[in-house]
Amino acid sequence: MLVVTKFGGSSLSCATQFAKVKKIVESDAKRKIVVVSALGKRDSSDTKITDLLYILHAHIKYGVPYDDIWNMIYDRFVEIQTELNITCEIEEDLKIIKDELNPSISLDYLVSRGEYLTARLMSSYLGYQFVDAKNLICFSYDGKIDYKMTEKKVRLAFSEYGIMVVPGFYGAYPNGSVKLFSRGGSDVTGSILAMCLNVSLYENWTDVSGILAADPKIIDQPRAIKEITYAELRELSYMGANVLHEETVFPVQSLNIPINLKNTNIPEDPGTIIKNDCADVSSNVTGIAGRKDFVAFTISKNHMSNEIGLLRKALTIFEKYNVSVEHIPSGIDSFSVVVAKDTVEKCQYDIITELKQALGADVTLDSDIALVAVVGRNMAKKSGICGTIFSTLGEKKISVKLLAQGPSELNIIIGISVSDYETALKALYETLMR
Ligand code: ASP
Numbered sequence: 001m002l003v004v005t006k007f008g009g010s011s012l013s014c015a016t017q018f019a020k021v022k023k024i025v026e027s028d029a030k031r032k033i034v035v036v037s038a039l040g041k042r043d044s045s046d047t048k049i050t051d052l053l054y055i056l057h058a059h060i061k062y063g064v065p066y067d068d069i070w071n072m073i074y075d076r077f078v079e080i081q082t083e084l085n086i087t088c089e090i091e092e093d094l095k096i097i098k099d100e101l102n103p104s105i106s107l108d109y110l111v112s113r114g115e116y117l118t119a120r121l122m123s124s125y126l127g128y129q130f131v132d133a134k135n136l137i138c139f140s141y142d143g144k145i146d147y148k149m150t151e152k153k154v155r156l157a158f159s160e161y162g163i164m165v166v167p168g169f170y171g172a173y174p175n176g177s178v179k180l181f182s183r184g185g186s187d188v189t190g191s192i193l194a195m196c197l198n199v200s201l202y203e204n205w206t207d208v209s210g211i212l213a214a215d216p217k218i219i220d221q222p223r224a225i226k227e228i229t230y231a232e233l234r235e236l237s238y239m240g241a242n243v244l245h246e247e248t249v250f251p252v253q254s255l256n257i258p259i260n261l262k263n264t265n266i267p268e269d270p271g272t273i274i275k276n277d278c279a280d281v282s283s284n285v286t287g288i289a290g291r292k293d294f295v296a297f298t299i300s301k302n303h304m305s306n307e308i309g310l311l312r313k314a315l316t317i318f319e320k321y322n323v324s325v326e327h328i329p330s331g332i333d334s335f336s337v338v339v340a341k342d343t344v345e346k347c348q349y350d351i352i353t354e355l356k357q358a359l360g361a362d363v364t365l366d367s368d369i370a371l372v373a374v375v376g377r378n379m380a381k382k383s384g385i386c387g388t389i390f391s392t393l394g395e396k397k398i399s400v401k402l403l404a405q406g407p408s409e410l411n412i413i414i415g416i417s418v419s420d421y422e423t424a425l426k427a428l429y430e431t432l433m434r
Contacts, residue, residue: 002199003030006168006190009040009048010207011264012118015083018125020264024205025126027267031203033158033193034165036122037186038114039076049073049114050169050183057110060101070098077117088124093117108170109178115167115186123165131157131164133189137171139179145171145192154196166193187245191259195251202252202259204244209263210272211236211243213287218422219429225287226270227278232286232375235411239289239373249274284379285432290372290425292418293341294326296402297351300334301361310359311335317354321347326371327413329402336402338369338415369401370421372414374428380409385432389414392431398424 007021025031038049052073059066074094081090097113116132123130136157138149150171157164168186170178181188187204194202211233214222228236230253237243243261252259258275299314301307311328318325318337327338344351348365355363379385386405389412393400402415416424 001030001201002032002197003028003201003203004033004035004190004194004197004199005031005203006035006186006205007037007264008186008204008206009037009050011040011205012036012038012122013040013042013046015080017264018080018084018122020267021122021205022126024264024267030200032163033197033199034122034126034128035168035186035190035193036115036118036165037168038118039080047072049076049118050111053111053114054107056101057105057107060105060110061103063103066101070101074098077121080121084125086121086125088120090117090121093120106177108180112167112170112178112180115169119165119167126163126165129161129164131161131166133167133170134172134176134178136166137189137192139171139173141173143179147192147196150192151196154193158197181245181247184245185247187248188251191248191251194257195255198255199257202257203262204248204259205262205264207263207265208261209266209269210261211241211287213285213433214425214429215241215289218425222429223433224269225272227273227275227280228286229276229278229377230274231408231410232377233274235373235375236287236289239371239375239413240291241287241289278377281378283376283433284382284385285374285376286378287375288372288425288428288432289375290370290421291340292370292421294338294369294371294415295341295344295348296336296338296366296369296415297348297355298334298336298364298366299355299359299361300364301359302333304333304335304361310361313358314355317351317358320354321351323347323351327402327404327415329404329415336366338371338402341367366401368417368419369415370418370424372416372421372424372428374412374414374432375410377410379412386412388431389428392427393424396420396423396427398427 011017040048056069077090136153138146140146168189170180210224212222213225230249256276258273260273262271263269323339323343329336352363398420404413
């Protein structure tokens with residue numbers, strides 16, 4: 001049995017955190033593949049190494065003196081090495097990078113040095129082999145992962161070394177130049193390695209004990225979710241729950257490799273398990289999430305229900321403006337097209353004009369829409385949940401502007417006024433989840 005174990009930046013912010021990581025890795029011999037992010041913040045006023053590297057690149061590019069920033073980066077790595085007495089050549093590694101700093105240095109390469117240096121330190125500290133992600137994670141020139149080549153290289157490295165530390169967040173094009181994932185991408189590195197080695201578990205360690213059932217900035221001490229399916233996670237993440245990088249799930253889902261989200265600071269907490277087949281039926285609702293930033297174009301026309309092709313014509317206009325459509329609640333002689341506000345900020349009036357012209361319909365715009373998603377695999381085929389949602393919102397005098405339920409009955413989405421958002425979330429959490 002094998003486990004891929006990934007640690008995020010907050011688990012790697014200082015010597016104390018490094019020591020916790022070591023204890024965790026050593027407590028289970030299955031943890032043979034360790035993936036690390038770059039050193040994170042030590043406290044809320046601190047700056048992540050990745051952010052410092054982005055700033056450093058901007059300074060170099062625009063000819064602004066950068067010694068102070070470089071020294072901050074340098075000191076953080078050397079401090080951990082010194083405090084833990086790690087016998088690796090981090091100062092030599094840093095010197096090589098310093099010598100490479102020039103206005104044409106690639107942004108991806110420079111920023112990837114955060115994970116690279118962190119992995120150098122960690123591999124030496126754990127006594128694991130350092131394996132550079134640039135020799136494992138293969139991108140084709142179109143920016144997509146070449147899974148076949150990646151799997152070959154990962155399997156080869158694992159059979160050669162048996163235990164290894166791999167820096168997250170980057171890979172390389174066929175010519176060897178470094179390419180970053182988008183921010184938070186070390187999660188994806190871990191997931192790809194888990195898939196390539198078909199491991200029994202992918203652990204993802206952060207500073208929270210798993211996924212919370214609602215936003216703790218709004219709900220006082222929401223419960224942690226014990227088990228969640230990949231599909232539920234996707235619904236919750238899409239609706240604003242900020243958990244894993246959104247591309248994390250795909251590689252492991254196909255092999256049904258569970259992801260366990262754990263807390264480095266409280267390792268005994270079970271955290272959250274994400275997998276296909278969850279057995280826990282203790283709650284109908286798994287989580288509640290939401291986003292405030294939607295608009296609805298409502299298109300009305302007499303006898304619309306007799307006209308064929310109207311919806312297609314409308315959607316073609318949204319497609320032309322490259323706007324992704326979120327929901328289409330409909331009535332007999334009207335339907336609404338709900339989209340994220342930022343996607344139509346510059347083109348909303350052009351869209352209205354074109355809709356009116358092409359459809360000969362009235363078009364109105366409602367820019368005051370928040371969506372709340374109630375998500376739960378156990379809601380399917382249960383009666384009364386919509387009833388509870390409506391009566392809860394009704395008691396709070398919140399008017400429901402639109403309602404959508406996916407065909408899989410995995411989620412119920414309610415559109416309300418932005419000013420009602422927090423009240424709705426609190427009331428729904430109390431009735432559905434406490
Ligand atoms: N260090 C990178 C970031 O801050 C990648 C990661 O942590 O996953 O986005």
